[in-house]
Amino acid sequence: MSNRRPRILILTAGFGDGHLQVSSALLHYFHAQQVNQVQIIDLMKEAHPVLNSLFSKVYQMSTFTSQLGFDYYGWSYYMTRDSNPSGPVMRYLNGLVKGKMLETISRFRPDAIINTFPFGVVSERECVHAARTFTVITDYALHSRWIHPDTFGYYVATDEIKDMMVQNYDAAAEKISVTGIPVRPQFYTAAVEAPLRRAAHGTAKGKRILVMAGTFTVFQQLVELIHQLVDQEVCEITVVCGRKQQTYEKLTTLFSGQSQVNIVGYVKNIHDLMAASSCIVTKAGGITLSEAVILKLPIFILSPYGGQERENARYFKTNGMAQISSNVRQLAEQLRDFLGAPTTADRIRGKMAEFHKGAAGERIVNDILKTLQNYQDANHDYELMLRP
Numbered sequence: 001m002s003n004r005r006p007r008i009l010i011l012t013a014g015f016g017d018g019h020l021q022v023s024s025a026l027l028h029y030f031h032a033q034q035v036n037q038v039q040i041i042d043l044m045k046e047a048h049p050v051l052n053s054l055f056s057k058v059y060q061m062s063t064f065t066s067q068l069g070f071d072y073y074g075w076s077y078y079m080t081r082d083s084n085p086s087g088p089v090m091r092y093l094n095g096l097v098k099g100k101m102l103e104t105i106s107r108f109r110p111d112a113i114i115n116t117f118p119f120g121v122v123s124e125r126e127c128v129h130a131a132r133t134f135t136v137i138t139d140y141a142l143h144s145r146w147i148h149p150d151t152f153g154y155y156v157a158t159d160e161i162k163d164m165m166v167q168n169y170d171a172a173a174e175k176i177s178v179t180g181i182p183v184r185p186q187f188y189t190a191a192v193e194a195p196l197r198r199a200a201h202g203t204a205k206g207k208r209i210l211v212m213a214g215t216f217t218v219f220q221q222l223v224e225l226i227h228q229l230v231d232q233e234v235c236e237i238t239v240v241c242g243r244k245q246q247t248y249e250k251l252t253t254l255f256s257g258q259s260q261v262n263i264v265g266y267v268k269n270i271h272d273l274m275a276a277s278s279c280i281v282t283k284a285g286g287i288t289l290s291e292a293v294i295l296k297l298p299i300f301i302l303s304p305y306g307g308q309e310r311e312n313a314r315y316f317k318t319n320g321m322a323q324i325s326s327n328v329r330q331l332a333e334q335l336r337d338f339l340g341a342p343t344t345a346d347r348i349r350g351k352m353a354e355f356h357k358g359a360a361g362e363r364i365v366n367d368i369l370k371t372l373q374n375y376q377d378a379n380h381d382y383e384l385m386l387r388p
Contacts, residue, residue: 006372007037009110009131011101013117014042015056018287022116022138022361025182029365039108043117046100074306077143085147085169105131112368118145132375134368137161138181139286141311147171153371155179155364157286158315181290182361190275191295197276207235207339210277212288213247215302221328222247223254225281228332230260235339238262238273271295278345279338281331284313284322293321293356296349298338302331320351 008030012023023040030038105113115135132152140157142164154176156162162178165171190197209229216222222239229237237260241248248265255261267273274280274291279298282288283305289312292299299322304313316322323338325331338344357363 005035005037006111006369007108008035008039008112008114008368009104009108010038010040010114011117012040012042013044015117018138018285019116021184021287022136022182025184025361026114026116026136026365028185029182029361032362033365033369035365035369039104039110041104043101043104046104071306074310077307080145081143082168083144085144086149111372114368115148115151118143132368132371134364136182136364139308139312140289140315141308142168143308144169151175153177153367155360155367157181157290160315177364177367178357179363179367180293180357180360181286182364183287183291183294184271185359185361186269186271187274187291187294188359190271194275194295194297197272208277209235209237209335209339210273210280210297211237211239212280212282213239213241213244213251215281215283219247219250221302222251224328225332226251226255226261228328229335230255230258235278235335236260236262238264238277240267240270240273241265279335281335284309284316286312289316289322290360293352296352298345298348299323300325300331300334300338302326302328319355321348321355 010023010026012019014020020040020042027038027040030036110131113131113133115133116138133148133150134153134155135146135148135151136155137146137157140161142156142161146154147165147169152175154165154171156165156176156178157180159178162173162176165176166173211222211225213222216225226237226239229235239251239261241251241263243266245265248263251261251263255263264273271291274295274297277297279300280292281300281302282292284301286308289299291297299316301313301316301322301324303326304310304324313322313324317324323334325334
């Protein structure tokens with residue numbers, strides 16, 4: 001038997017940054033176990049770059065059309081949420097990338113395949129050397145597209161998702177681990193320092209609102225929110241514009257004389273900004289919500305889009321970790337009430353502390369490596385020694 005380490009293939013997609021961030025987090029924890037032969041592949045981008053670009057633009061446009069009442073992404077999500085995982089729609093979507101996937105498997109010969117995106121899954125029966133297949137569900141709601149025959153193990157965010165998989169799809173309970181959603185390790189480091197950073201970087205009262213500009217599909221809504229909060233002089237506001245250069249330039253001009261308002265573009269240390277904030281206004285993506293839980297950062301969500309974001313938002317609201325608003329005025333009122341009631345923040349942070357399940361990425365990687373160790377056979381000539 002050789003001394004090689006196992007080879008890991010992570011399947012992802014570039015529709016939003018969330019799936020890529022989960023893949024990056026898993027990569028880090030595999031490297032921490034000295035498993036360095038890890039390949040991350042965006043199947044749709046590799047197999048059909050033109051079609052991938054089209055799908056990406058259609059997905060991005062759905063956030064704007066939904067504001068006009070044409071929520072085609074939300075409609076498609078709810079229409080197919082309970083559909084047959086082995087039905088024609090899923091077979092078609094998986095078929096788009098299956099050729100490229102099998103080609104990659106043949107070339108890389110992975111010992112484990114990890115899916116962080118619901119399309120493009122390969123079954124163990126289709127792998128010529130019987131790689132183990134795993135799925136990491138990156139939302140707080142279940143959709144049938146995450147369910148795939150022959151998947152060896154699932155990693156999910158909540159007990160509710162596990163129960164639904166068992167009851168609605170006859171999934172074996174022992175194959176489903178409730179781990180939470182993997183996030184990058186920087187957030188765990190920032191979480192230790194978060195209380196001190198909030199006191200040191202906020203206003204005199206330690207109150208800072210972190211606003212993710214991508215939350216707002218209409219620029220004027222963002223401007224209106226900032227004006228309402230500045231007029232009340234209740235806090236300091238940091239707006240993260242990301243790669244929206246035009247938004248950054250307009251806001252910088254509009255609020256150049258406002259010392260309370262800090263406008264930033266793309267930042268790599270978003271974990272530091274979150275750790276120094278009192279709360280966050282953001283979209284309800286599964287990864288961002290998970291990052292906020294780790295940092296015990298109360299969440300405010302404006303008009304979540306139909307589909308997984310709306311379901312994520314509802315789950316967090318039901319469990320006392322987020323507030324949802326339907327318009328900017330309501331959002332501003334929620335923020336003012338929150339900042340004026342310190343006990344509210346303490347209650348939300350307590351809920352998040354109870355909800356947090358530990359370092360999900362580390363737990364998932366260790367479980368996968370233990371599985372490979374237990375099922376090692378003649379087809380897998382690697383050696384494993386897990387680091388504590």
